[in-house]
Amino acid sequence: MLTKRKGMKEQWGRYKAVLLLMIGLMMIFTVAFPNPVRATTSVYTMTAFTNTSESNMYIYESYDATHYGLLKGPAYTPPASDLIRDPSIMKHTDGLYYVVYTTNWSGHTIGIASSPDKINWTFVRNITLSTTTPIAHTWAPEWFKDTNGSVNIIVSLSPGNYENFKPHVITASNGNLASTSWSSPEVLTGLAANYIDTFVVKTGSTYHAFTKNETTKYIEYATSSSLKGPYTFKGTGNWAGWGSWVEGPALIQLDNGSWRMYFDGYADHKYYYSDSSDNFQSWSGKKEITGLSGMVRHMTVLKETGQPGDIRKLESFNVPGSFVRHYNYQARIDASVSPVEDAQFRIVPGLANGMGISFEAMNYPGYFLRNNNGNIMLVKNDGSVAFRNDATFRNDATFKRVNGLANVSWTSYSLFNNPNLYLRHYDQVLRLEPVVTDLDRSDATFREIAQ
Template sequence: MYVYESTDATAYTLLKGPAYVPPAGLIRDPSLIRHADGHYWIVYTTNWTGNTIGFARSKDRKNWRFVADHTLPVTGLARTWAPEWFVDEDGGTHVIVSLDTTNTSTFRPHLLSATDGTLRRWTIPEPVAGLDRSNYIDTFVVRHGGKYHAVTKQETTKYLEHAVADHLEGPYVFAGTGDWAGWGSWREGPALAPLEGGGWRIYFDGYTDKTYYYSDSYDGLRTWTPPRQLPGLTGFVRHFTVLREQI
């Protein structure tokens, strides 16, 4: 895992790399938060197959310590990919993870929640209502305008789609499908970060053309600017997340 930082959400410079290598398995799809304990935490994909997600934490984003691999108690679980943090307004800490329980590379988002502040004990993963009807992966959720907004990759069509719900667990109703935002197909790994003035920036991986893109919205995630290439990182990085912090 490599760690970058930016003062303008566009030009990123390397802070440290490699910054973390797990004791076993892989480190893919890292998702980042700063927890109430003062540490930065990542949750990540641990392998191509299996039933675990990995956790590590750091005080400075440079030096990381492995915490644990957490086994998900889900029957028939073949692949456990792309876990993403979501911290709600009440401080509740959750992970949305893509699970393949059919061994056919068909994924459905599941939600698990931390049962205490140690982030070591979790609820049993449950399918996210409205996103469990088809083959969705890389689901990233933000809270905006009193609603929960999920941007998720339709794994069959390779488009990033947008769904909205009143509750984190759903049911989600799709507000944008296909090429609704003009980002094109063969996109994955969406990550959203708030901008000054109430806008949002989405980053996503154009993995077939080896280009990383970003796009902005200032009308509540309804319309987006044409995608632009993210300078400096194209061709190297894959499926990252961005944490905005006030200095």
């Protein structure tokens, strides 16, 4: 009996030793890699043509659906001297991004292009539409993916003289958008002649259509239990307070559940957005899209959720109230930052190693902080093959979180492939240097503040 108890005691001793070893390893790992990137953000991608070009598509991105930065422009130019008005973007089940667009002022075709990364675009095909009545003008196609999995395009067709536009729908016969056949255009019943720029979203079993009354120049609102109608108008005239001479409505649902509509105030050459938190019954006052109002025209926004990364501000430990920001593409710390987005960064898995982190500018998507001979600069990932093969860029833009050198409850950042070099400020400018003195350690300590 005593021998059995002794054996059990020895086994328990070995178990405790293994358990303590595992706890120790976990603590070491936590110190080496504190605060791994686990958070996610939503990414909003805008496709638009501009006041300066109807033949080039521009791509913008945002992490809050409000402040958009140029991802690439021009990003795509159609073949055969076609236009690319009204580009509408979606992501398909094949993993590719697609835009559908107006090819010309007159005619009966719409165009499709695709991209694997939203940066490099390739012409796919033109779709020729035909109905029992003549089609003189084919405008403003918009993707609509229904809850049954069908892929549809809502398009405005006019029999002639740029008048009497009616919204129609065509449906893909299968998921191969490069070769699928499309149904003949069918009118959305209940939306009378002279309605254009129709955008449809679905909540529950209800289809919501936002469409421009080409006679009164107001964006109006109708609902239906079927995509093809009949639609019943719920809001006409200046029902939402946006005024007249507005067009090109495009909607997305925000993370908080409310809906945002973007629309083109083409009479005053401004672009606006407005929000609804009560299922489209009332809307906030219209606001301009900062930085893009007056430049972009008729656009659509794609929302992608669950992208790795989270928005943070980095406050200096020894200069309280001062934050890391970019200014003329150089990183520095300042107490007063305008616009405030210059001091907000999206912290993502490291470009060179996912165990590290990289800092992407919130208001300049695709631009990352990187080491440049000891200076920290904001440099663009242009999506090119050269960039994808540029290991030096990726290494210089990848850092590792460590416990704060001046205060362990704060954070310091070493270069991932050279842990002896740390981000620190010197005369307000951000640099990458070794730390030796207490002042160095304080200059290299920051606090992440959630946005």
